[in-house]
Amino acid sequence: xxxxxxxxxxxxxxxxxxxxxxxxxxxxxxxxxxxxxxxxxxxxxxxxxxxxxxxxxxxxxxxxxxxxxxxxxxxxxxxxxxxxxxxxxxxxxxxxxxxxxxxxxxxxxxxxxxxxxxxxxxxxxxxxxxxxxxxxxxxxxxxxxxxxxxxxxxxxxxxxxxxxx
Amino acid sequence: xxxxxxxxxxxxxxxxxxxxxxxxxxxxxxxxxxxxxxxxxxxxxxxxxxxxxxxxxxxxxxxxxxxxxxxxxxxxxxxxxxxxxxxxxxxxxxxxxxxxxxxxxxxxxxxxxxxxxxxxxxxxxxxxxxxxxxxxxxxxxxxxxxxxxxxxxxxxxxxxxxxxxxxxxxxxxxxxxxxxxxxxxxxxxxxxxxxxxxxxxxxxxxxxxxxxxxxxxxxxxxxxxxxxxxxxxxxxxxxxxxxxxxxxxxxxxxxxxxxxxxxxxxxxxxxxxxxxxxxxxx
Numbered sequence: 001x002x003x004x005x006x007x008x009x010x011x012x013x014x015x016x017x018x019x020x021x022x023x024x025x026x027x028x029x030x031x032x033x034x035x036x037x038x039x040x041x042x043x044x045x046x047x048x049x050x051x052x053x054x055x056x057x058x059x060x061x062x063x064x065x066x067x068x069x070x071x072x073x074x075x076x077x078x079x080x081x082x083x084x085x086x087x088x089x090x091x092x093x094x095x096x097x098x099x100x101x102x103x104x105x106x107x108x109x110x111x112x113x114x115x116x117x118x119x120x121x122x123x124x125x126x127x128x129x130x131x132x133x134x135x136x137x138x139x140x141x142x143x144x145x146x147x148x149x150x151x152x153x154x155x156x157x158x159x160x161x162x163x164x165x
Numbered sequence: 166x167x168x169x170x171x172x173x174x175x176x177x178x179x180x181x182x183x184x185x186x187x188x189x190x191x192x193x194x195x196x197x198x199x200x201x202x203x204x205x206x207x208x209x210x211x212x213x214x215x216x217x218x219x220x221x222x223x224x225x226x227x228x229x230x231x232x233x234x235x236x237x238x239x240x241x242x243x244x245x246x247x248x249x250x251x252x253x254x255x256x257x258x259x260x261x262x263x264x265x266x267x268x269x270x271x272x273x274x275x276x277x278x279x280x281x282x283x284x285x286x287x288x289x290x291x292x293x294x295x296x297x298x299x300x301x302x303x304x305x306x307x308x309x310x311x312x313x314x315x316x317x318x319x320x321x322x323x324x325x326x327x328x329x330x331x332x333x334x335x336x337x338x339x340x341x342x343x344x345x346x347x348x349x350x351x352x353x354x355x356x357x358x359x360x361x362x363x364x365x366x367x368x369x370x371x372x373x374x375x376x377x378x379x380x381x382x383x384x385x386x387x388x389x390x391x392x393x394x395x396x397x398x399x400x401x402x403x404x405x406x407x408x409x410x411x412x413x414x415x416x417x418x419x420x421x422x423x424x425x426x427x428x429x430x431x432x433x434x435x436x437x438x439x440x441x442x443x444x445x446x447x
Contacts, residue, residue: 122170
């Protein structure tokens with residue numbers, strides 16, 4: 001019984017899913033909301049397709065989609081979605097720097113949502129570009145362009161050259 | 166040259182959320198996964214019982230297994246029927262009907278009956294010769310602790326407009342309560358009292374002075390002629406032969422499985438003398 005599978009894995013999976021959101025968003029209340037959305041979406045997916053296999057990696061996959069949805073919603077609210085559709089690739093110079101972990105995390109939090117999500121999936125989650133593209137529902141080319149712009153925005157914000165827009 | 170961004174990599178570290186959040190989410194998941202709820206809304210904040218129908222007046226709203234040593238009973242029933250417990254250890258998780266534990270000298274199953282109008286039901290208890298506390302708020306709802314006119318303790322519960330889904334008559338999953346047997350002193354007196362108080366209607370059962378309560382869930386029957394009142398639960402199991410072996414291995418006693426018209430049952434006691442049945446039902 002697949003519902004029972006989800007409940008059976010719940011105790012083990014809950015801290016992993018919550019830990020994922022807490023480290024990516026930094027706010028416990030938001031992490032709780034996204035955790036709840038993830039498990040309820042998993043229950044919904046199981047109801048629709050009882051043959052799905054419930055596993056922790058599968059749940060993290062659902063969690064990533066919820067993270068993307070969350071930042072996409074924020075993006076729409078901030079009216080910066082137009083930037084995601086831009087396929088032009090600006091010039092990216094080599095940046096020789098050793099990133100300070102705390103300052104880097106702080107910088108990420110100040111980025112526009114569409115930049116933050118791209119860098120989170122590519123670098124914090126260490127996903128290949130193709131996987132990031134699938135999660136963002138973009139072409140690989142558009143995703144690579146987005147990553148270049150995101151890295152440049154990060155660099156400007158890290159170095160202190162102004163806000164990301 | 167190493168990509169400076171590679172230093173951002175952060176593998177996921179598990180973090181325990183607030184325990185109250187964990188318990189609440191688990192309960193929401195159980196509701197969401199309820200097969201009877203397949204047509205219900207997916208919105209997490211909408212209570213599930215609207216379209217499926219909640220418990221009805223006269224149904225059991227809650228039961229509690231009264232045992233001398235709760236911890237011992239948790240271990241015993243955990244191993245025999247697979248019960249899992251909430252963090253406080255007082256509630257059994259994953260069952261179709263709220264089921265708790267309570268410490269008491271004598272083992273019995275304590276019944277809490279759901280009623281539409283608690284105030285009126287309290288008056289009816291008193292008018293019928295029983296005793297009833299003034300309704301008071303418990304974490305789970307408005308309750309009145311009562312005793313009938315043969316000194317059986319029970320409780321009344323104000324049914325929420327939106328409560329939990331009405332359980333199946335004989336439970337659904339292993340560990341669910343599938344039948345309740347009230348062994349009482351005077352069955353006729355019992356029928357008069359609970360007929361008046363809870364609206365229970367009775368049909369003759371197969372045994373001499375045995376009666377079934379019509380239409381309530383879980384299915385309940387009463388039997389007269391006993392020296393004192395004891396309520397004996399029957400719990401569903403998937404494999405009764407294996408369950409009987411587990412009862413004996415855990416220090417309880419059990420009859421061998423006995424075929425019945427409705428399934429296979431065994432008559433058991435736990436390792437504290439708590440009587441219960443196991444039922445492998447259709």
